[in-house]
Amino acid sequence: MLVEEVMKKEVITLPPDAKIETALKLLNKHHIRHIPIVNDHYEVLGIVSDRDVRDASPSIFDQNHSEQLTNEIQTIMSRPVITVHPLDFVEEVAGIFYENEIACVPVTDNQKLIGIVTEKDVLYTLIQLTGIHEQSSQIELRVENKIGTLPKITNLIGEHKVNISSVFIYPDKRHSGKKIIVFRIQTMNPIPVIESLKNHGYEVLWPNIPGVTK
Template structure:
């Protein structure tokens, strides 16, 4: 799955000379948490989060609030340079960026800003890929980590007429020579098989 299939194409942006008050208004109006900062050519030059705004704003406990603080330009608090991704990047590669860089948002650029992808978008996509968004039963099978094993698993399910909704694998804990194949199948099929053959071996 590619970034262009899951990114949001409507992106709310600001210029670096916009004020903190402008950012607060945009956050509240559109219920968003991140705003890319662009120049006149729509090139991303920074990004601002709702947390950046909270940190820069006066405390609600202050008896006298200096309103001039809200008139500061956002280039004083924006993050720059910005990590970005491309519309043709793979979901798996972007997931690694989110994890390694510990970020919550990625602007999507193709020379200029064309979209945005958030950690919520990533989680929703993962749910779709694993099939947990639809009624299904999960089956986990321990298999040797060798070439052709997925074909063997697929043939096993085909012989039993079990419809596969999604498949993913992960390393078997403490057994590097094995993997766990996690399979979602239609909830109304092969209940007996699902209950009796969990963590089976192929």
């Protein structure tokens, strides 16, 4: 899935000379956590988070609180800013969030801001990709890491006239040379599929149904 499919196109922005109090009001009004800072050409100069603004906001016991809020937003913005392209993949954005410990990236095209992607957007996309929001059943298998294994299993599932909502594959940490395949199939009764997989020699890890998967 591409970034352009999940990004928010309506982005609240501020110029670098805007006041901190303006950012605070926008964050509260629109219930957002990040504001890109842009110039007149809509190029991204920096970004501020709700935490940046909160840390810059004075305590109620501070007598000079009004002066601090009138400081320009560029004094607290983070820069340089990591950005992504609309044709980047969402999983690449997830990697950026993890490696850089950030929760938001502006989306730019030709150096101009066109959208924004947050951790919440990526998490929701993951939920969609897993198919967990649909009525379905999950089957988890341990298989040898051999060419042709996946199409054999999908063909076997297809013989039961069952659609596959999603497939995830990852290395088996406990068994070198093996993979874990997680299928989500569009049926509330996976027993016939599980029995067929077992009869063809596949190791079913989940669901653990007595008399079927043991």
